[in-house]
Amino acid sequence: MLPSVKLDLSGERFTVVYRARYDGTDPWEVARHIAVEQTVEFPADLVPEGDIRDHVVGRIEAMEVVDERHVDVTVSYAVEITSFELPQLLNVVYGNISMRAGVRVVRLDVSERLLTAFRGPRFGRDGLRDLLGVPDRPLLCTAIKPMGLSSRELADLAYRFALGGIDIVKDDHGLTDQPFAPFAERVPRCAEAVARANRETGRRCLYVPNVTAPFEKMLERAQLAKAVGAGGLLVAPGIIGFDAMRRLADDALGLPVMSHPAFLGSLIALPEHGIAPAVLFGQIARLAGADAVVFANHGGRFAFRREDCDGIVRQALAPMGPIKPSLPTAGGGMTLETVGEVCRSYGPDIVVLVGGGLHQAGPDLVESCRAFHRCVSEALASPSA
Amino acid sequence: MLPSVKLDLSGERFTVVYRARYDGTDPWEVARHIAVEQTVEFPADLVPEGDIRDHVVGRIEAMEVVDERHVDVTVSYAVEITSFELPQLLNVVYGNISMRAGVRVVRLDVSERLLTAFRGPRFGRDGLRDLLGVPDRPLLCTAIKPMGLSSRELADLAYRFALGGIDIVKDDHGLTDQPFAPFAERVPRCAEAVARANRETGRRCLYVPNVTAPFEKMLERAQLAKAVGAGGLLVAPGIIGFDAMRRLADDALGLPVMSHPAFLGSLIALPEHGIAPAVLFGQIARLAGADAVVFANHGGRFAFRREDCDGIVRQALAPMGPIKPSLPTAGGGMTLETVGEVCRSYGPDIVVLVGGGLHQAGPDLVESCRAFHRCVSEALASPSA
Numbered sequence: 012m013l014p015s016v017k018l019d020l021s022g023e024r025f026t027v028v029y030r031a032r033y034d035g036t037d038p039w040e041v042a043r044h045i046a047v048e049q050t051v052e053f054p055a056d057l058v059p060e061g062d063i064r065d066h067v068v069g070r071i072e073a074m075e076v077v078d079e080r081h082v083d084v085t086v087s088y089a090v091e092i093t094s095f096e097l098p099q100l101l102n103v104v105y106g107n108i109s110m111r112a113g114v115r116v117v118r119l120d121v122s123e124r125l126l127t128a129f130r131g132p133r134f135g136r137d138g139l140r141d142l143l144g145v146p147d148r149p150l151l152c153t154a155i156k157p158m159g160l161s162s163r164e165l166a167d168l169a170y171r172f173a174l175g176g177i178d179i180v181k182d183d184h185g186l187t188d189q190p191f192a193p194f195a196e197r198v199p200r201c202a203e204a205v206a207r208a209n210r211e212t213g214r215r216c217l218y219v220p221n222v223t224a225p226f227e228k229m230l231e232r233a234q235l236a237k238a239v240g241a242g243g244l245l246v247a248p249g250i251i252g253f254d255a256m257r258r259l260a261d262d263a264l265g266l267p268v269m270s271h272p273a274f275l276g277s278l279i280a281l282p283e284h285g286i287a288p289a290v291l292f293g294q295i296a297r298l299a300g301a302d303a304v305v306f307a308n309h310g311g312r313f314a315f316r317r318e319d320c321d322g323i324v325r326q327a328l329a330p331m332g333p334i335k336p337s338l339p340t341a342g343g344g345m346t347l348e349t350v351g352e353v354c355r356s357y358g359p360d361i362v363v364l365v366g367g368g369l370h371q372a373g374p375d376l377v378e379s380c381r382a383f384h385r386c387v388s389e390a391l392a393s394p395s396a
Numbered sequence: 397m398l399p400s401v402k403l404d405l406s407g408e409r410f411t412v413v414y415r416a417r418y419d420g421t422d423p424w425e426v427a428r429h430i431a432v433e434q435t436v437e438f439p440a441d442l443v444p445e446g447d448i449r450d451h452v453v454g455r456i457e458a459m460e461v462v463d464e465r466h467v468d469v470t471v472s473y474a475v476e477i478t479s480f481e482l483p484q485l486l487n488v489v490y491g492n493i494s495m496r497a498g499v500r501v502v503r504l505d506v507s508e509r510l511l512t513a514f515r516g517p518r519f520g521r522d523g524l525r526d527l528l529g530v531p532d533r534p535l536l537c538t539a540i541k542p543m544g545l546s547s548r549e550l551a552d553l554a555y556r557f558a559l560g561g562i563d564i565v566k567d568d569h570g571l572t573d574q575p576f577a578p579f580a581e582r583v584p585r586c587a588e589a590v591a592r593a594n595r596e597t598g599r600r601c602l603y604v605p606n607v608t609a610p611f612e613k614m615l616e617r618a619q620l621a622k623a624v625g626a627g628g629l630l631v632a633p634g635i636i637g638f639d640a641m642r643r644l645a646d647d648a649l650g651l652p653v654m655s656h657p658a659f660l661g662s663l664i665a666l667p668e669h670g671i672a673p674a675v676l677f678g679q680i681a682r683l684a685g686a687d688a689v690v691f692a693n694h695g696g697r698f699a700f701r702r703e704d705c706d707g708i709v710r711q712a713l714a715p716m717g718p719i720k721p722s723l724p725t726a727g728g729g730m731t732l733e734t735v736g737e738v739c740r741s742y743g744p745d746i747v748v749l750v751g752g753g754l755h756q757a758g759p760d761l762v763e764s765c766r767a768f769h770r771c772v773s774e775a776l777a778s779p780s781a
Binding site: 012013014016018019044048049050051052053054057058059062063067091092094096097098099101102103105106107108109110111112156157158159160161164183184185187188189190191223224225226227228247249250251252254255257258272273274275276277278279280281284285286307312313314315343366367368370371374 | 397398399401403404429433434435436437438439442443444447448452476477479481482483484486487488490491492493494495496497498541542543544545546549568569570572573574575576608609610611612613632634635636637639640642643657658659660661662663664665666669670671692697698699700728751752753755756759
């Protein structure tokens with residue numbers, strides 16, 4: 012037997028609510044599994060007495076029957092077990108238990124002290140609005156693509172988007188460092204093209220290149236982006252980790268960060284598993300520093316449901332101690348026809364991302380961007396339409 | 397309309413087989429969605445003519461009906477679109493399409509040229525066996541835990557495990573930099589404890605600390621681990637990204653890397669979605685440099701099925717161009733009772749990971765490790781039992 016242990020713990024705990032399938036068996040089995048698996052991962056009867064058993068093992072705080080197949084289990088954890096580091100926080104919330112089918116994180120309540128370990132978005136909603144000089148309307152966003160165009164052609168697209176009044180022109184998330192448009196060539200050209208358009212319009216469109224990159228190249232690319240006048244950084248935390256995004260947001264670069272959902276889909280696609288979109292995009296991405304967080308709007312090509320999207324928007328903007336709100340960014344198959352509905356359902360604190368839809372709207376991209384603006388203005392003018 | 401584009405492509409392509417649910421609708425719809433989504437993400441009718449349309453867009457190479465609800469779609473991609481970088485390879489294979497429910501990667505055929513972009517495991521199966529001086533039997537692995545023990549207590553466990561003949565003593569993946577056993581204190585003590593046991597036994601047990609860490613601290617911790625004589629590095633690529641693992645494996649540190657499955661569960665837990673375990677653990681983790689790759693054995697606490705595990709073991713050891721084989725590592729609720737079955741079903745090229753089960757086997761851990769050895773020897777002596 013291991014000896015009894017006395018630890019110096021603050022007593023502060025944070026909680027996670029898991030919706031767990033129990034299929035008519037004992038719901039306490041799955042609750043106990045979660046509490047042990049996410050902490051000591053040790054035979055329950057052999058856990059040392061004292062503070063490990065009493066405080067380090069997850070504590071089942073509540074158990075609520077949802078329906079005959081599901082329970083909501085609230086588990087609290089001592090803040091110290093996270094090391095106050097994002098990777099270990101993610102591990103405690105959903106590391107090993109992700110391998111058990113039918114356990115979904117539906118709520119995360121990060122305690123005050125734990126929140127102070129994270130800076131969250133450097134700019135957030137208000138900072139991003141200040142950078143853009145757009146105090147209160149929905150922000151317009153698009154992406155330069157398709158992959159395969161040259162840096163010059165992509166820069167030309169960026170120029171026309173900025174000229175037409177788009178607020179945020181981002182790289183398609185598939186543009187990295189391909190030989191046909193290498194990062195070190197594409198990013199300076201696009202940044203210059205957007206700056207030129209800004210001089211002509213008097214607006215402050217931001218060009219946001221993709222810095223989802225190999226470990227040793229990410230900061231290098233971010234620094235290059237900053238040096239040539241990019242206005243933000245796009246990153247896919249599903250691919251290179253939420254903590255890499257935090258690093259970009261913490262960096263003295265001082266650029267806003269936009270989170271892209273690629274490779275995160277398995278966490279949200281199936282309603283009985285993974286992490287609720289409101290938690291993943293509205294809380295975790297925000298803790299990890301996303302000033303704007305892209306999700307795929309419902310009714311598009313993907314598995315997001317209306318309540319998922321409502322939850323993301325609500326949670327990204329909800330109070331969260333000292334952590335600034337992120338701007339939710341609705342994309343994924345949006346067209347000029349659906350822009351109005353998006354603005355009306357989510358309200359003004361939204362980034363509307365229309366990608367291919369702008370090309371579908373007609374051959375004159377500058378004019379299509381203006382039409383995009385009109386769709387937003389009309390939606391604001393008739394909010395109940 | 398965008399202009400026709402001529403690109404300088406090699407013509408080499410790699411292929412991914414997706415098992416897609418089509419529910420009685422047109423299976424070509426999902427096939428076309430994948431091919432477009434994973435590449436140009438652009439309205440198909442507006443994709444520029446020439447090489448983007450002909451070569452950059454994913455090419456549907458085959459379509460095979462699996463049953464009345466599923467098809468296997470083989471899509472090939474030009475190697476250039478990966479930038480020959482792991483993050484973008486992952487994005488092409490499963491980035492956005494992860495957000496469509498019911499699409500699973502079931503096979504990945506990386507082309508020769510693309511394989512040469514990755515070094516894979518530095519040691520691999522044979523290198524790890526050389527380090528340990530164990531040419532042909534299954535390797536014995538355990539973890540120091542539970543979280544909450546002090547560095548001294550964890551080091552004492554590591555010493556006893558090494559004394560009892562364990563080959564690989566790893567940190568529990570939940571041990572990071574908690575105040576009760578900080579990395580900079582725990583790792584030197586455990587490394588020293590294992591070295592001391594090695595001097596007594598004449599064996600070469602490896603201590604493998606967990607370096608799943610914030611972006612800016614990962615390499616620092618790996619370097620500290622190396623400096624104090626650790627024998628390998630444990631990392632959870634689901635948390636900090638597969639490319640972070642590649643960075644550790646590529647590093648001049650020259651330590652073997654062990655991959656832990658935490659936070660990857662959503663990719664494998666549900667049979668209609670995600671990435672087949674054989675591909676995720678047997679190919680992607682291997683491309684990303686894992687010398688040993690931990691998975692949870694079937695029949696334990698998690699969602700792995702027998703065929704999943706068989707697939708991981710087969711694929712981790714299968715020929716893959718210049719990439720060395722990884723050693724599959726079966727864990728997740730193993731006890732001394734199940735060790736024999738594991739050895740018999742997977743054969744000698746396996747790492748058997750018994751964690752809490754060693755504590756359950758009795759109060760004398762050194763003796764339990766010896767019993768673990770006997771279980772392995774007996775299984776080898778009676779392979780058909």
